[in-house]
Amino acid sequence: MKFCSQCGSNAVTFSIPQGDDRPRHLCGNCGTIHYINPRVIVGVLPYLEDRVLLCKRAIEPRLGLWTLPAGFMENGETSEEGALRESWEEARASIRVDELYSIYDIPHINQVYLMYRGELTDTNFGPGPESLEVSLFRQEEIPWAEIAFPIMHKTLKHYFTDTEQGQYQLHRGVISRKL
Amino acid sequence: MKFCSQCGSNAVTFSIPQGDDRPRHLCGNCGTIHYINPRVIVGVLPYLEDRVLLCKRAIEPRLGLWTLPAGFMENGETSEEGALRESWEEARASIRVDELYSIYDIPHINQVYLMYRGELTDTNFGPGPESLEVSLFRQEEIPWAEIAFPIMHKTLKHYFTDTEQGQYQLHRGVISRKL
Ligand SMILES: [Zn+2]
Ligand SMILES: [Zn+2]
Numbered sequence: 186m187k188f189c190s191q192c193g194s195n196a197v198t199f200s201i202p203q204g205d206d207r208p209r210h211l212c213g214n215c216g217t218i219h220y221i222n223p224r225v226i227v228g229v230l231p232y233l234e235d236r237v238l239l240c241k242r243a244i245e246p247r248l249g250l251w252t253l254p255a256g257f258m259e260n261g262e263t264s265e266e267g268a269l270r271e272s273w274e275e276a277r278a279s280i281r282v283d284e285l286y287s288i289y290d291i292p293h294i295n296q297v298y299l300m301y302r303g304e305l306t307d308t309n310f311g312p313g314p315e316s317l318e319v320s321l322f323r324q325e326e327i328p329w330a331e332i333a334f335p336i337m338h339k340t341l342k343h344y345f346t347d348t349e350q351g352q353y354q355l356h357r358g359v360i361s362r363k364l
Numbered sequence: 365m366k367f368c369s370q371c372g373s374n375a376v377t378f379s380i381p382q383g384d385d386r387p388r389h390l391c392g393n394c395g396t397i398h399y400i401n402p403r404v405i406v407g408v409l410p411y412l413e414d415r416v417l418l419c420k421r422a423i424e425p426r427l428g429l430w431t432l433p434a435g436f437m438e439n440g441e442t443s444e445e446g447a448l449r450e451s452w453e454e455a456r457a458s459i460r461v462d463e464l465y466s467i468y469d470i471p472h473i474n475q476v477y478l479m480y481r482g483e484l485t486d487t488n489f490g491p492g493p494e495s496l497e498v499s500l501f502r503q504e505e506i507p508w509a510e511i512a513f514p515i516m517h518k519t520l521k522h523y524f525t526d527t528e529q530g531q532y533q534l535h536r537g538v539i540s541r542k543l
Contacts, residue, residue: 188370190398195372258402
């Protein structure tokens with residue numbers, strides 16, 4: 186933040202406001218404290234029988250790698266609505282949501298992932314503008330070395346393990362910065 | 365947003381950027397799109413034997429009403445770390461977290477609540493600066509008519525029901541605008 190979005194002043198410092206315990210973007214002109222908080226990413230693990238839908242990314246980061254449909258939650262929607270919206274935008278997929286399936290904190294990039302599990306209602310899917318390709322994969326067909334993000338890799342692994350065991354449970358974890 | 369935080373221009377409109385499907389704060393001078401996303405509120409339901417800890421709010425909104433310790437998740441922390449931080453800040457409470465306990469979407473105010481369940485490790489709690497009073501309540505002692513927020517009311521009700529049934533499960537829901 187270079188300028189105050191409230192008054193336009195460039196007297197914005199990153200310093201600890203009175204009574205607070207951590208630095209904020211603080212306007213020296215009008216006194217506004219600009220809070221910046223973590224963002225929520227919502228998505229779906231879409232399945233059909235023994236296959237899971239993945240999208241090949243048409244955008245950076247990780248262009249060309251595969252991921253589950255997901256994206257930033259928007260104001261005015263629920264996390265489930267956001268997850269379904271992303272599935273439509275990225276994969277033109279229609280989904281019947283079963284349950285919330287995984288929650289991951291990624292503190293070093295200030296993100297919280299909420300991933301739902303849901304069944305495809307038909308096979309009329311296809312790439313949206315942010316995908317190069319959308320396809321269904323059986324467990325042994327998953328391009329494990331080409332999964333875009335660790336959170337997606339973990340969620341997929343949990344899914345196939347839970348499927349083998351015949352019971353799905355919520356998975357929760359933290360993705361730490363790579364050492 | 366009245367001024368662009370990137371260039372200081374006041375040519376900020378709330379309009380749909382090219383290729384997008386919803387209005388954003390868009391700078392007509394430097395072209396920056398300013399995204400505003402939902403915020404995460406993290407908290408704890410702290411218990412000790414058959415009692416639950418509540419805080420009487422010293423700040424608006426809902427000053428003087430009772431709530432579970434919770435607050436905005438900060439950058440750089442996990443949701444569980446944030447929940448423990450809020451318990452300390454509001455109730456000077458030390459807690460051993462059991463599990464994530466409730467998730468509520470509140471789309472009309474762009475919030476997602478993540479509430480953990482955890483046992484107090486001692487009774488050395490007390491009001492932090494945002495609380496007037498902190499106290500333990502048995503089910504029949506809870507001031508149900510004076511609970512600050514519907515999300516807290518629901519989470520408490522689930523807790524006592526689950527306690528009676530001897531099994532805790534994740535609760536998920538949507539709080540809609542009051543009609
Ligand atoms: Zn200012
Ligand atoms: Zn600008």
